[in-house]
């Protein structure tokens with residue numbers, strides 16, 4: 001094999017390697033964009049559910065808000081699993097893991113401190129959770 005041919009082959013190999021790298025980077029960028037969008041939607045849904053519970057005045061309104069917030073949290077859970085993102089801390093500690101109700105102080109959650117640790121008590125199902 002002549003030297004020129006060898007050089008040409010080497011260049012071709014390098015080119016294909018570069019192309020593969022670029023494709024990988026494109027794929028990664030796409031996933032990152034998807035995750036960012038998902039996080040934005042998750043935050044929006046969480047805020048909306050939170051506001052709904054906070055706004056509720058009567059018992060009936062609160063019940064409806066709780067149901068809606070539950071459906072939002074289930075959606076958030078599904079999205080999180082699908083796009084493989086880590087939830088922000090505010091959301092991670094902001095809902096009941098048993099009944100999926102969003103924590104709103106004095107409406108759906110009570111905070112207590114026991115042995116120097118903060119505990120969230122869900123007012124909907126009564127489960128306790130250490131949050132810090």
Ligand SMILES: [Zn+2]
Nearest residue numbers: 096099122125
């Ligand atoms: Zn609960």
